[in-house]
Amino acid sequence: MANYGMAFDYKLCINCHACEVACKEENGIDLGAKNHRLWIQEETKVSGDFWNLDRDKVEFMQMQCQECQDAPCMAACPNGAIYRDNNGIVRLHKDLCDLTRACMSACPYNARYVDEKNHVTDKCIFCADTRLARGETTTACQITCPAKLRYFGNLDDPESEISKVLSSRKHFTLKPEKKTKPKLFYLE
Amino acid sequence: MSVEVSRRKFLQGSVALSVAGASAISATNLFSSENASEHKSTNSRIPSTITTKTSTAKAEHVPFLCGICVNKCAGLARVEDGIITKLDPNPYFPKNRNMLCPRGNAGIQTLYDPDRLKYPMVRIGERGDGKYKRVSWDEAYEAILNGTDKFKGIKQILDEEKDNRATIGYCNGEGLSKEGFEVLVGEKIGSPNYVDEVSICLETTLGGYVNTIGTYGEADLTNADYLIIAGANRAEAIITPDTMDMFKRSKGRGLKTIVLDPRFTNTAVKADRWYAINPGTDLAFVLALTYVTIKEELYDKAFVAKHVEGFDEYKQHILSHNYTPEWAAKLTNISAKEITKTAREFMAARSPIYYQGRRSVFSKNDFQLRRAMAIFQGLSGNLDKKGGIVYGQKLQLPKEDVNAPIYGQAQARFDKDGIAIPSLKTGSWIVFRNMVLEGKNPYPLRAMFMRKHNPMAGVPNTKKTEAFLKKMDLNVMIDILPSDTTMYADVILPEASYLERTSPVASYGGMEPAIVQRKAAIKPLYETKTPEVIYKELAEKLSKPLWENTLKYDEDVQDDTEGMSKAEIEQYYKENGFDLAEPWEKPVHEQNEERITKAYGKKAWEILDEKGVYYPHMEEYHTQLNPNEFEYYPENKKHYSTQGDKLKVKCNLSNLTKKGVDAMPAWHDDMEFSVPAGQFRLVTGRHAQFTQSGTTNNAMLRDLIPTNYIWINNQVCEKMGIKFADKVEVKSPIGKVTIMAYPTNKIAPNQIFMLHGFGGSSEKMELAYGNGANDALLIEDKIEPVYGAAVMHDTNVEIRKV
Numbered sequence: 001m002a003n004y005g006m007a008f009d010y011k012l013c014i015n016c017h018a019c020e021v022a023c024k025e026e027n028g029i030d031l032g033a034k035n036h037r038l039w040i041q042e043e044t045k046v047s048g049d050f051w052n053l054d055r056d057k058v059e060f061m062q063m064q065c066q067e068c069q070d071a072p073c074m075a076a077c078p079n080g081a082i083y084r085d086n087n088g089i090v091r092l093h094k095d096l097c098d099l100t101r102a103c104m105s106a107c108p109y110n111a112r113y114v115d116e117k118n119h120v121t122d123k124c125i126f127c128a129d130t131r132l133a134r135g136e137t138t139t140a141c142q143i144t145c146p147a148k149l150r151y152f153g154n155l156d157d158p159e160s161e162i163s164k165v166l167s168s169r170k171h172f173t174l175k176p177e178k179k180t181k182p183k184l185f186y187l188e
Numbered sequence: 189m190s191v192e193v194s195r196r197k198f199l200q201g202s203v204a205l206s207v208a209g210a211s212a213i214s215a216t217n218l219f220s221s222e223n224a225s226e227h228k229s230t231n232s233r234i235p236s237t238i239t240t241k242t243s244t245a246k247a248e249h250v251p252f253l254c255g256i257c258v259n260k261c262a263g264l265a266r267v268e269d270g271i272i273t274k275l276d277p278n279p280y281f282p283k284n285r286n287m288l289c290p291r292g293n294a295g296i297q298t299l300y301d302p303d304r305l306k307y308p309m310v311r312i313g314e315r316g317d318g319k320y321k322r323v324s325w326d327e328a329y330e331a332i333l334n335g336t337d338k339f340k341g342i343k344q345i346l347d348e349e350k351d352n353r354a355t356i357g358y359c360n361g362e363g364l365s366k367e368g369f370e371v372l373v374g375e376k377i378g379s380p381n382y383v384d385e386v387s388i389c390l391e392t393t394l395g396g397y398v399n400t401i402g403t404y405g406e407a408d409l410t411n412a413d414y415l416i417i418a419g420a421n422r423a424e425a426i427i428t429p430d431t432m433d434m435f436k437r438s439k440g441r442g443l444k445t446i447v448l449d450p451r452f453t454n455t456a457v458k459a460d461r462w463y464a465i466n467p468g469t470d471l472a473f474v475l476a477l478t479y480v481t482i483k484e485e486l487y488d489k490a491f492v493a494k495h496v497e498g499f500d501e502y503k504q505h506i507l508s509h510n511y512t513p514e515w516a517a518k519l520t521n522i523s524a525k526e527i528t529k530t531a532r533e534f535m536a537a538r539s540p541i542y543y544q545g546r547r548s549v550f551s552k553n554d555f556q557l558r559r560a561m562a563i564f565q566g567l568s569g570n571l572d573k574k575g576g577i578v579y580g581q582k583l584q585l586p587k588e589d590v591n592a593p594i595y596g597q598a599q600a601r602f603d604k605d606g607i608a609i610p611s612l613k614t615g616s617w618i619v620f621r622n623m624v625l626e627g628k629n630p631y632p633l634r635a636m637f638m639r640k641h642n643p644m645a646g647v648p649n650t651k652k653t654e655a656f657l658k659k660m661d662l663n664v665m666i667d668i669l670p671s672d673t674t675m676y677a678d679v680i681l682p683e684a685s686y687l688e689r690t691s692p693v694a695s696y697g698g699m700e701p702a703i704v705q706r707k708a709a710i711k712p713l714y715e716t717k718t719p720e721v722i723y724k725e726l727a728e729k730l731s732k733p734l735w736e737n738t739l740k741y742d743e744d745v746q747d748d749t750e751g752m753s754k755a756e757i758e759q760y761y762k763e764n765g766f767d768l769a770e771p772w773e774k775p776v777h778e779q780n781e782e783r784i785t786k787a788y789g790k791k792a793w794e795i796l797d798e799k800g801v802y803y804p805h806m807e808e809y810h811t812q813l814n815p816n817e818f819e820y821y822p823e824n825k826k827h828y829s830t831q832g833d834k835l836k837v838k839c840n841l842s843n844l845t846k847k848g849v850d851a852m853p854a855w856h857d858d859m860e861f862s863v864p865a866g867q868f869r870l871v872t873g874r875h876a877q878f879t880q881s882g883t884t885n886n887a888m889l890r891d892l893i894p895t896n897y898i899w900i901n902n903q904v905c906e907k908m909g910i911k912f913a914d915k916v917e918v919k920s921p922i923g924k925v926t927i928m929a930y931p932t933n934k935i936a937p938n939q940i941f942m943l944h945g946f947g948g949s950s951e952k953m954e955l956a957y958g959n960g961a962n963d964a965l966l967i968e969d970k971i972e973p974v975y976g977a978a979v980m981h982d983t984n985v986e987i988r989k990v
Contacts, residue, residue: 014423014435015454016876017892021293024888025274028241031891046452050464050901050933058457117237133244137815144277146287146432148816161814 002154003088004126005067005183006139007162007171012147013060015040019141019150026130026140030117037124038064038141062150064124065090065111066174066182076106088155088183089128094120108178126152155183227300233270233713234300238887240273242266251278251800253694253706255686256291256298257879258362258385259427260694262800263288265687265709272296272687272709280801280810282700282820284428290877291426294888298668298685299713303885303953305670305682306714311338315658315676318951325717329729331679332664339678340661343733345634351741353378353598355634357620360384361641364691364706365719368771369666372723373637375592376768377734380601381633383621386614388646391977392549395609396558400838401566403579406698407541408828409433409443411575414537416446416530418470420545423454425874427546444537446530448473448522450871451899451941452934461526464936466861467869467981468551469520473527474542474560475855476516478506480531481567487535488569496566498840498852505852519860539575540568547874548980553859555974559841560853566837574828581827582697583803586783591765596744602629607976608847616976617647618969621656635662639719640683644672645881645945648967648978649922666722669885670952672962681722684712689719693780693796699826702803703788705780705796724772731768735761849974867984868900868940870920872963880945884956896943896960897930900987905931910989918942918961920985922968925961929989940985 023029023037043059071090074082081096082103097120104112104121115122126132127139142150153160158167170188173181227234248267252275253260262281266274275295279286308328313319323331335341342356349355358373360366362385373379386394397404409415410433422431437443438458447459448470456462465473481487482503492499513524513531520527534540542565544558551557570576603620604610605628621643624633636657643653650672657663657676665677668685691706712718717725738745749757761767774782784793788802796802803809803820811819842851863869877892878884898916900908910916916929918940925947935941946960970979 011439012435014431014458014876016290016423016426018288018290018293018876020892021290021888022288024239025293025296026242028237028239031238031887033891046933048933049903050452050936053452053933055452055457055462130242130244140274140276142816143286144288144293146289146426146428147435148287148432150816153815 001086003156003183004152005088005155005162005185006126006142007151007165007185007187008062009147009149009151009187010061011059012149013040013062014147015042015060016146018144018146019062022140022144023124026127029122030115034113035115036113037122038062061186063109063111064184066109066180066184067126068180068182070179070181072106072108072178072180073103073112076102078102085128087126087128087132089125090123091125091128092120092122094118097121108175108180227302229302231714233710235271235273238297238300240271242273243268247273248709249276250707250709251705251798252687252709253364253691253704253800254288254292254295255363255706256295256883259284260364260696260704261288261292261428262704263292264800267709270710272299278800279812279818280702280799280806280820281704282429282702282803283696283698285432285820286816286818287428287432289426290892291879291883291886291889294883294886295687297886297888298883299687301669301885301887303670303955304668304685304714304716305674305680306716307682308715309680310336311678315663315678316654318675320680325681325715325725326729328679328681329726332662332726333729333733335662336678342635342662342730343737345661346734346737347740349632349634351595351597351737352631353595354380354601355632356637357381357383357633357635358637358639359617359641359643360639363640364694365689366640367692368720368723369639371590371771372727372768375590376727376765376771377730378593378595378598379637380598381603381615381620382601382613383603383615383617384641385646387611387616387618387976388648388978389548390546391611391614391975392554392972393545393558395975396555397544397562399841400559400562401571401577402831402834402836404544405571405577406580407543408539408575408578408699409437409541412443412539412541413575414444414446414534414540415543416448416534416541417455417543418448418465418473418545419550420543420547421449421453421455421873423458424876425547426876444533450936450939451873453873454876461530463520463522463526466519466521467871467939468553468859469861470550471553471557471560471853471859472511472516472519472855473522474557474564475506475509475511475853476513476520476527477531477534478560478564478567479511480513480528481535481564482506484532486532487567491569491571492567495571495835496563496837496839498838502563502839502852505854509854511855519855535568537568539570541565541570541575541577544577549972549977550979550981551859552970552972552979552982553856554972554977554979556850556853563837563839563853571837572829572831572835574826578699578828579830580698581701581830583695583701583703584787585693585695585703586787588771588783590771593765594744595738596742597738599631602631603976606971606973608844608849608974611975616971617643618649618971618978619976621647621652622969624659625652625656634660635664636660637664638673638677639666640668642671642673642881644676644949645947645962645964647969648964648980649969650962650964651923652969653964666719668716669882670950671881672949675950675952681726682714682716683722684708684716684718688712688716690777690780692720692776693784699828700803700821701827702801702806702820703784703796704801707777707797707800718776720772720776724769727768727772731766734768735766738766863938863984867986868938869981870918870963870966870983870985871939871941871981872944872967873941874945875943878943878945881948881956882945884945884948884959885953887955890955890959893943894959895928896946898927898961898987899930899932899935899941901935901937901939902931902933904937905929908987908989915990916987917990918966918985918987920966920968920983923965925965926990927961940987
């Protein structure tokens with residue numbers, strides 16, 4: 001029983017994609033550019049000409065399911081296939097999913113894709129059925145990251161590393177106007 | 189902060205990811221019985237899917253040392269029912285600090301690459317046409333010894349050459365089994381003609397630093413507060429621990445970072461200041477920094493007085509040549525004001541580092557550039573101390589003596605044309621190859637023994653490499669994949685990959701030294717064998733027949749053995765090292781155990797064998813800081829300062845003068861950067877998702893970078909009518925390629941850039957074949973004058989839309 005969340009020291013990212021490969025290998029995600037539980041997004045293109053590049057806005061952002069506390073995907077699924085497990089992670093009853101893709105349309109974060117191998121929609125679940133199920137305390141993307149920019153842990157435990165980081169550093173969530181209350185935080 | 193989230197944006201965001209599926213599909217692949225898109229193998233040891241979800245069942249975690257690039261990170265292979273399902277970082281190795289990069293994570297795909305070399309093969313067609321016959325290991329060794337109707341064997345060649353062992357050449361790529369190959373072909377078989385990656389990589393950097401400050405050293409980026417990093421793209425060419433340490437502290441987190449690069453790289457993204465320096469002019473920049481430092485007396489006077497030799501001459505040299513910032517500004521494209529500011533900031537910083545760099549030789553002045561950088565670092569006094577360039581400590585391993593026979597008929601190596609200080613050990617690839625092609629070798633070179641090395645992609649001027657290989661009577665290749673070079677081999681011996689073999693132990697020095705052991709996570713797949721087993725078996729096959737040849741031609745051996753009985757001759761053969769297989773009598777794992785137990789005791793061996801890493805007091809020192817990070821040595825046990833009074837910075841190497849090399853770094857007019865109108869300077873480099881040609885067939889990595897593009901300045905593209913993904917012909921004085929265009933504002937108008945390692949010519953590598961372009965077809969085979977190392981950034985090209 002936990003309430004898992006993740007925080008990103010996002011400015012440390014060097015856009016190497018180690019997280020993405022680790023995720024695919026750990027969780028058996030198919031190859032193919034569209035099949036990603038997580039991805040790194042190059043935010044803001046470098047503008048200007050070569051001699052006067054406006055380069056300060058370049059950031060690499062970590063993107064994946066934002067683990068909304070008020071999850072639009074859950075509400076949208078006509079089959080009630082989406083549920084929250086007892087670690088607070090939004091999960092899928094695979095046998096109830098018949099690919100209506102309602103969850104995909106409802107997600108403001110574009111976090112879901114169609115897993116064609118299993119004929120379901122898929123997204124990041126914090127390695128819930130692999131690493132966490134084995135009792136490990138890190139996710140594949142977190143442990144492999146060269147910049148060590150990912151914090152993962154129990155938000156309800158004030159002694160957890162993530163709780164301490166969130167209480168000591170400014171942070172923001174994505175698309176707060178959607179009122180989804182994400183459990184993924186970006187550290188300033 | 190407002191962030192738009194989009195998968196589509198991700199797909200279009202970076203050029204690497206923007207065009208999917210640019211591969212060429214080869215019709216048939218004789219080497220592969222499996223489809224490249226899925227694993228359809230009937231072999232129960234091959235997973236059914238390309239990526240395998242890890243299970244919750246019990247698994248083994250076998251410590252390995254990554255072999256995907258030269259860096260050597262430690263990891264743990266998760267093995268479930270004989271299948272490797274995941275590679276995780278090993279938390280015990282201070283070098284990679286519990287991380288694996290994208291390539292390290294994708295190592296599974298190289299292990300299970302359907303195109304792997306699976307069994308020994310002997311050529312039945314013409315060189316390069318890919319026609320081979322599957323044979324047994326013994327038949328393959330037999331073909332090396334006695335040849336076939338298509339090629340001569342080594343026995344006949346050495347008979348014709350009267351036992352001149354120098355008629356055999358050999359080459360090898362970096363790795364833990366490299367030394368064994370050098371023992372086999374060099375020390376045991378007796379060839380002096382060895383070339384490897386050194387002369388196409390960091391030779392001048394190593395040479396410049398070692399000759400100036402006595403070491404290449406380790407940059408303590410955890411404690412430095414100011415960094416100049418030039419032409420070293422650590423965000424995309426990942427080196428541990430440098431990449432990890434540096435970017436944690438860049439951008440206002442304690443390490444002020446100045447990046448010099450002709451391109452706007454991901455490293456430049458993280459810089460406080462980025463200078464788009466003209467290619468090949470870094471030396472002028474460093475000389476001007478030095479000028480300001482000396483003129484304004486900013487250097488560490490106490491340190492200089494104690495440790496810097498020849499400072500007065502150097503001071504005089506720098507000032508009298510007027511290496512002013514104004515002078516350098518014109519050459520480098522960095523303003524005098526910025527140069528002056530950088531020099532002042534550097535010398536005022538508590539712990540400034542001018543990063544040594546690594547990679548290839550940029551230009552002909554590279555040796556002098558590295559010397560100037562090392563001296564400049566010395567002037568700051570920030571050497572051999574916390575936050576500086578650190579010498580560190582290495583944990584010694586017992587030396588293994590090789591009983592190397594002496595061959596009276598063997599001649600010396602010859603690749604010395606145009607080189608001031610020829611390397612006796614690793615030679616010069618370009619000079620070696622070109623002298624053979626031009627007939628300048630004093631005796632014939634007739635065979636190449638090759639291992640894990642792809643000069644067709646790595647050595648500038650592929651056409652010459654091809655002609656060189658075709659000239660040989662016998663080519664032997666030991667490798668894991670059918671590379672472009674493998675296609676010119678007469679005998680192919682398939683090697684087990686790094687996840688299938690236990691390798692000789694290695695020691696990594698530095699501030700936090702450690703010993704590591706790579707252990708086989710699974711047994712060798714297919715009919716592959718570990719390198720040391722191949723060395724042993726090949727040695728056993730060749731040993732007696734080649735000894736007979738020595739007896740026939742070597743007068744010294746004839747004199748020594750005259751009148752001896754058969755048994756006495758046999759004893760002579762053994763005692764004098766002519767028994768070629770003797771170094772591999774014991775398996776690698778057993779040798780490792782003996783060496784570690786001898787040096788550090790039984791307990792140390794047990795720790796190393798279980799955890800993959802050992803250093804004294806590891807169990808006491810190694811502590812977990814948080815779920816994801818560890819401390820390896822306590823602060824007061826790190827080896828920051830080890831040199832004491834031994835520390836010397838050598839400004840003036842007067843003994844170089846007689847070899848025609850400047851005793852002190854100096855600028856010459858012919859070093860100026862210039863590109864004729866209508867042409868472009870070609871620069872090449874690496875990417876975080878690829879390691880040169882070695883990973884271009886890796887399905888996972890190719891998914892991240894489908895192909896390489898040519899970067900062309902966007903305004904130039906507009907003028908030339910070139911759009912994204914248009915095909916462009918790139919033509920240099922030595923060749924031409926066709927490649928897709930990437931118009932970008934991240935490169936100067938008179939330069940182009942392409943990733944190295946693409947454009948494979950081997951049809952047996954389905955994903956790599958014909959995908960993108962090979963820069964070695966364009967880069968002219970120029971050498972720098974000190975070691976004869978390949979100059980990579982001195983070629984101008986023309987481009988046109990096709």
